[in-house]
Amino acid sequence: MKRTVSLSVNGATRTAEVEPRALLAHVLRDDLDLTGTHIGCDTSQCGACTVLIDGRAVKSCTMLAVQAEGCQITTIEGLATNGNLHPLQQAFWEKHGLQCGFCTPGMIMTAVDLLAQNSNPSEGEIRHAIEGNYCRCTGYQNIVAAIQAAAATLRGATPARAAS
Amino acid sequence: MIPQTFDYVRARNVGDALKALAAKDGTKVIAGGHSLIPLLKFRLAQPARLVDIGHLDELRGVTEVRRGAKIGAATTYRDLLESKLLAERYPIIAEVTSGIGDLQVRNKGTIGGGLAHADPAADMPAVMLALDAQLVLRSKRGKRTVAAREFFQGAFSTAMAEDELLIAIALPPLPRGAGTAYVSFEQAASGYALAGAAAVVKRSRSTVAHCTLAMTGISDRPYLVRAAEQLVGTQGLPDAIEHVAAQAAAGVEVNGDIHAPADYRRHLAVVAARRALQKAFVRSKK
Structure with missing residues (x-):
């Protein structure tokens, strides 16, 4: 009912x-x-x-x-405020963190949670965090790069993250 | 999509939930829903009504009980990972929990829900057996405590009566200086254990003073390996560990399926047991 x-x-x-x-x-x-x-x-x-x-x-x-x-x-x-994309949305655009885009909303929402817990995740930590988000275009490389770039933006650092 | 209809009531407190269960009218409990909702989608569970306990603060959180701990049944896996008390006293909880589901599943899934669901390939039940966890059940008839080793009675089957609610998991203190470890081989797609082993080892000077080994994913229920006591009194050398690990699936009816035929699963049980015992031994204090 x-x-x-x-x-x-x-x-x-x-x-x-x-x-x-x-x-x-x-x-x-x-x-x-x-x-x-x-x-x-x-x-x-x-x-x-x-x-x-x-x-x-x-x-x-x-x-x-x-x-x-x-x-x-x-x-x-x-996520966007006053017409401005959230740093993760911006970074997925700039780093081309998508191909078909179907997984993108879910990827971004998971990344929001990750970055709230960990402002400077390693590549391994990012890959572990998005283990429950599938990209069937196999575009994980740029997704990871986008999350790293957004993390840097949110930390107020320069977007390019030093190699770890 | 869930093909079958049901009624839904949100419990205001534990008493409310117990009252709903006492009606014995096909009511099932929902907390995180991450075991139940998949069953509902496949019509594997067809409750007439759900009673929701997921938001009840009285069932959430980890509290210190003397040298042990008490975990509310509706505590999420995420909250287990964030508990400093558990990290300090029972590091095996974080070790097993970080491999359960994925980030989103851990945010919503609850320890009590997972245990009550009693999936024979779930990771946490083996750890509960190894830690000698005590499961606190309540119903309108009263309260009782069931040891984890008696709780799991078969695939998706537990010692809980229809009107009982799992409210907490009590963990007794670990032997001082004990090392713990959980090792599993996961089914690649689901992450569930093809074979999982949880070990607790305590050393006293140069010999092993205590050893517990529990297995999951092997059979219709998790179980304790009796042969673990054969490590006690030895120096915990590789030969002694191998002797115990070799008996990880002895006398057990081993599951076989498309992911792992019985012979292969039996082999994985031995390897998981060996690695868990080795890790726990190395982690124990001399």
């Missing part, structure tokens, strides 16, 4: 009529029209549906929308 859920998404309160079985990924896309969150595998493997729940990266295909009530949800649409 449908019920009204009230979700805090990208700082705004949104409501939707959903069944308890509705997955957060579907409600974001189909009810709230936030189609930046992608659905790849629907089996918590690929990470394309990653969003932030109270600042932590979560696969929204493995969370019920009703579970998200009372949480702060951030999707890829919520």
